Amino acid sequence: MIKGLYEAHLPVKDLSRSIEFYEKLGLELASKNEKVVFFWIEKGKSWLGLWESEKVNTPYHPSLRHIAxxxxxxxxxxxxxxxxxRGIEVREEFGITPKEPIVLLNKPHAHAAIYFHDPDGNSLELITPLQIDDAKVDVNNKSYLSEWKEKE
Structure with a gap:
């Protein structure tokens, strides 16, 4: 039945500023009106809605205001x-300095990720799977992608 995530939404304070930022990330503007825009993440498969709102200052929590x-x-x-x-600073996550992508180990999965914020402080992440459903994922492996070694 479910094939993937079609849409996600974030609050923004200044729609014009946010449009410029998300275009820097290479997202294609799909739809726009006075208070909301949609960007294609993958055209016809997934998109991101940005809603201009005064409620942008909702305290951050990973379950709110986060897109990967x-x-x-x-x-x-x-x-x-x-x-x-593109003038976008990467940020520390999980106490790890962002000198390069970090490895997230959630046995039996491993992912590489890098984190940054949009202009409104929404948490954004670029992520790629390294190993999925693999009992050999080493939870003691190093923190940075350059140090990651897949287990044989």
Whole structure:
């Protein structure tokens, strides 16, 4: 029945500023009206709604105001540089300095990710799976992607 996530929504204070930011990420504007815009994440498959609101200052929690965009392994390796070229600073997450993508170990899964904020402080993430449903995921593995070694 369920095939994937079609849409997610975030509050923003200034729609014009947010449109500029999300276009820097390469998202295509799908629809716009006075208080809401939609960007295609993957055209016809998933999109992001941005709602202009005074409620932008809702306290952050990962269950609120967080979007993770899936990218492939080659792209995650270049993600920090790609973001910095667009004037977007990466941020620390889980107490790990963002010198490069970090490895998230949630046995039996492993992902590489890098984190940043949009202009309203919404938490954004670029993420790629490294190992899925693999009992060999080593929860003692290193924190950075360059140190990651898949288990044989």
């Amino acid at each position: 965009f899936q990218v492939d392994l080659n792209d995650i390796r270049q993600a920090k540089h790609w973001l910095l070229e």
